[in-house]
Amino acid sequence: MLFSQHRFFYFKTEVYFMRQRIKELQGLKSEAQVCICGFIKTVRNKGKNLKFMIIDDGSSQIQATCLRNLLGEKIDALDKISVNSVLKISGTLNRTDLSKSGTEVLVTDLEVLSSAHTGLPIDISEELESSLEKRLNWRHLDLRNPKKKLIFRIFSDFLKLSREYFYARHLTEISSSKLMAAASESGAQVFQVNYFERKAFLAQSPQFYKQMAIAGGFEGVFEIGPVFRAEPSFTSRHTTEFTSLDVEIAYVETVEEVMCFEEQWLAFTFSGLKELYSKQLEELYGIQINIPELPFPRISMTQAQGIVKSYGIECLENSDLSSDGEKALGRYVKEVFNSDFVFLTDFPWSVRPFYHMRSENKQITKSFDLIYCGTEITTGAQREHRYDILCSQASEKLPDLKGIEDYLNFFKYGCPPHGGFGLSPARVITCMLGLDNIREATLLPRDPKRLTP
RNA sequence: GGGGAUGUGGUGCAGUUGGUUAGCAUGCCGGUCUGUCACACCGGUGGCCGCGAGUUCGAGUCUCGUCGUCCCCGCCA
16 A cells, blocks of 8 residues: 555655666566656657657666557657756556567656756766766766766765764764864865965865874874865876775774774775676676785885886885875786785885874884775875873974964874774775776866866 | 877768769658568658868868867876
8 A cells, every 4th residue: 555656655754756766676576556757868769650769767777668649649748858958657567578678668658847958968878978077067967877977976985884884983973163273284285265364274184183183082083074185186096085984993002903994994894895797897897806804015115116116116215205106016916926916014214294103213103005906096004192202202393383283282292002094985985996087086186277167 | 288090961970192972871751562670662851071271273081280089108996
């Protein structure tokens, strides 16, 4: 009785419209009465009395077969209907070999919910692909391509699985402010905004605030939110705003614990995503997700420099790897360990921020990067939680400590040892799907030249 | 910030050593078809070859400038 009309679903006293998801029609019997909504992907007109349409509601696609016998004069409305218009269709589910998919809806009633103009500014078919620039200018149209939509489904489930994993390990999700009185880390490359009579800065990272939460006594925290970098970077893996996933865990006494946490979390999300999306990824991208084997290889900066040099790539001592160096290291671990991931460890103090904890050897920090398929996706570290040492480290790196007084105060009255990392989900997805630009995995990319749509 | 590419109908591309009317695919418009499924078939529309200057009898093609876009490096996630 509840579903007899397939129209309304009564829940307590509220009434919800009961559209059926096309994806879920697969589970219904032939002859079932159905009501679906969606975009018209194609119309195949076979004359005045028979027309076929492909309807896409975002969950899946199905053929809607329109026969004059069943639809009457309403079929004439389809003579002028344009592709991309939105329809509501009632009909009968029909399992038949006449349709390649084996399923169709025989339409008995239809309503045009939205009529689309013709002549789209970009091509959203699977056959032709418009340039990235044009597709981003018309992002809402671009997303109608199931292949593009899939990227953001995976993005969404990556975050969902991550939350699931973090909550199960007693991390608390926080939302820190993105407006700050002083720059959050280096002081450079931050966006300035007007804040009443003052200047404010957009956060480049929730770093300081997640450490504040640790000082506040949480066992661990994480945040998934936007960060802003005023870097004039013109590459396929940088944007000026991106969603950052940041984790900070208390009572961590070695940087190794942080790396273990991260690799186990990633293995969890990767196998979750494989379970959810392997079929669609195979169909639309012709790829499989590689579930990483644990532990990821760990390679110190010193070792890495030797490896990179053996690939004929220059690198200076006490400096970071160049992006060519990262790519070479990625190739190396693939060849030697058959791993897509590698932790690059023991970064020199000279290239790390003041709050990373130093090793016994003061030139080395207890920090790491995570490289995935030759691209840096994470920076992490054990943090310096001892107030006096932190202050002295800050003095070494910064001209004065005035700007970070609030931050230093976090550690003044006791703070557990802790560590954490930040990661770019968009970079993970870009590499996972083999996309050639991070903008593909960014819903509305912002870069030095793009501020719209 | 430094370097390198690129710009041709709505979209994606081709265009020879400079040569006359700039092609192809797709889209779009009109028509035919009761089982299509990348529907098919018939007909049609659509381009100041980014912009400006120069070389030349002649420029989509060569040169310079300019604007847009993309990529690489640096910075990072």
